[in-house]
Amino acid sequence: MALRDSQKDMFEHSAKKVELLKHYLNEYLPVIGNDRYTDVVHCFDLFCGEGVYPNGGEGSPLIFARLLRSWAIRCPEKKFVFHYNDKEEAKVANAKKHIAALSPFPPNLTIRDTVLPFDQILQMVRHRVADLGKEKAFLFIDPYGYKDIKPQIIRDLMKGGKTEVLLFLPTQQMFRFSNKGTPEALSDFLESLHGGHSFPACQSIYEYVTYIVRGFRQFMPDSYVDSFTIRKDAHTAFCLFFFTSNLKGAEKMLEAKWKLDEIEGAGWSYEASFAHDLLFKDADTHPLQKLIESRLHSGPQTNAAIYEATVRAGYLTTHAVQVLSQMQKDGRIRVTPEGTRANAFYLNYAATYGADTSKHHSITIHLI
Numbered sequence: 113m114a115l116r117d118s119q120k121d122m123f124e125h126s127a128k129k130v131e132l133l134k135h136y137l138n139e140y141l142p143v144i145g146n147d148r149y150t151d152v153v154h155c156f157d158l159f160c161g162e163g164v165y166p167n168g169g170e171g172s173p174l175i176f177a178r179l180l181r182s183w184a185i186r187c188p189e190k191k192f193v194f195h196y197n198d199k200e201e202a203k204v205a206n207a208k209k210h211i212a213a214l215s216p217f218p219p220n221l222t223i224r225d226t227v228l229p230f231d232q233i234l235q236m237v238r239h240r241v242a243d244l245g246k247e248k249a250f251l252f253i254d255p256y257g258y259k260d261i262k263p264q265i266i267r268d269l270m271k272g273g274k275t276e277v278l279l280f281l282p283t284q285q286m287f288r289f290s291n292k293g294t295p296e297a298l299s300d301f302l303e304s305l306h307g308g309h310s311f312p313a314c315q316s317i318y319e320y321v322t323y324i325v326r327g328f329r330q331f332m333p334d335s336y337v338d339s340f341t342i343r344k345d346a347h348t349a350f351c352l353f354f355f356t357s358n359l360k361g362a363e364k365m366l367e368a369k370w371k372l373d374e375i376e377g378a379g380w381s382y383e384a385s386f387a388h389d390l391l392f393k394d395a396d397t398h399p400l401q402k403l404i405e406s407r408l409h410s411g412p413q414t415n416a417a418i419y420e421a422t423v424r425a426g427y428l429t430t431h432a433v434q435v436l437s438q439m440q441k442d443g444r445i446r447v448t449p450e451g452t453r454a455n456a457f458y459l460n461y462a463a464t465y466g467a468d469t470s471k472h473h474s475i476t477i478h479l480i
């Protein structure tokens with residue numbers, strides 16, 4: 113039977129969503145795999161669905177199972193635990209059948225499933241991630257709606273500092289409701305992000321998403337928060353939000369999303385024309401350049417400060433290097449210690465915050 117357009121849209125959006133999940137896990141699992149501070153990696157897929165879409169595309173539990181299997185084989189000294197859940201028994205059974213087809217799994221990978229409503233699985237997971245030792249947890253939260261999700265839930269899950277969350281929110285639906293008599297659950301959600309005040313009226317879905325990210329950043333100042341927008345056209349967009357307490361994790365996520373969108377890192381579009389429809393296209397100065405300049409105006413900046421500010425703002429360090437190299441070429445900045453090689457700014461994790469201090473390299477950038 114031919115697919116309806118709405119079904120095709122859903123499959124294409126879902127495909128992009130799981131593609132981002134796949135890219136992220138591909139970037140992040142090797143980091144954890146080589147990290148001597150982590151012995152166990154827990155991955156949770158809390159709204160797992162049935163594993164395979166009716167068009168044959170693989171859903172999130174299969175993406176997890178496949179990638180974790182290969183990482184568990186590559187890192188036999190670490191333990192990996194994958195837990196998937198859905199409130200519908202038939203969906204979990206289906207996912208289980210597809211996952212079983214990927215067996216055998218190595219002994220250091222444990223796979224569990226549950227059939228529980230979100231409030232119950234949340235209690236279990238909260239309990240599990242509150243007390244992690246040499247462990248890390250990654251949660252994929254992909255509900256149909258927004259009603260189960262509250263900003264406080266995400267903040268609680270992040271408390272121990274060892275958890276990362278990838279959250280899908282149906283921002284399109286939320287934006288539509290926001291303009292038409294906001295339901296209570298939604299206004300509660302938005303107000304808690306906006307310090308108890310009513311959420312600003314937004315002209316476009318993109319502005320709306322920007323405010324949600326900003327709200328999360330204020331609500332969870334100890335976490336890195338970013339978004340990835342899956343856009344269909346100027347009026348239609350879906351959005352994934354990413355939360356981590358770990359600078360390295362934030363950078364890996366940025367790399368994953370910039371790989372999918374070489375241009376602005378803000379999202380993927382169905383139509384090439386929207387790739388050019390960038391918010392900042394007509395701005396005289398790129399926002400990252402503005403950010404770096406304003407920091408330098410407030411005083412000399414270390415490479416660690418610029419590195420962190422760049423990742424927090426959602427840009428790759430290669431972008432910051434481009435901005436700084438141009439400023440250096442234009443004679444607008446100088447670097448100490450004198451004699452530091454031109455174009456060398458040491459904007460990376462190993463040189464700034466990495467556990468191996470012998471790799472640290474500190475420079476200071478001054479506006480001339």
Ligand SMILES: C[S@@+](CC[C@H](N)C(=O)[O-])C[C@H]1O[C@@H](n2cnc3c(N)ncnc32)[C@H](O)[C@@H]1O
Nearest residue numbers: 159160161171172198199200229230254255256
């Ligand atoms: C968008 S789908 C998940 C798709 C899946 N993550 C993927 O990428 O293939 C959302 C799933 O959440 C489940 N669900 C909805 N409300 C739930 C709740 N309160 N608790 C647990 N599962 C729920 C639905 O049964 C559905 O399978």
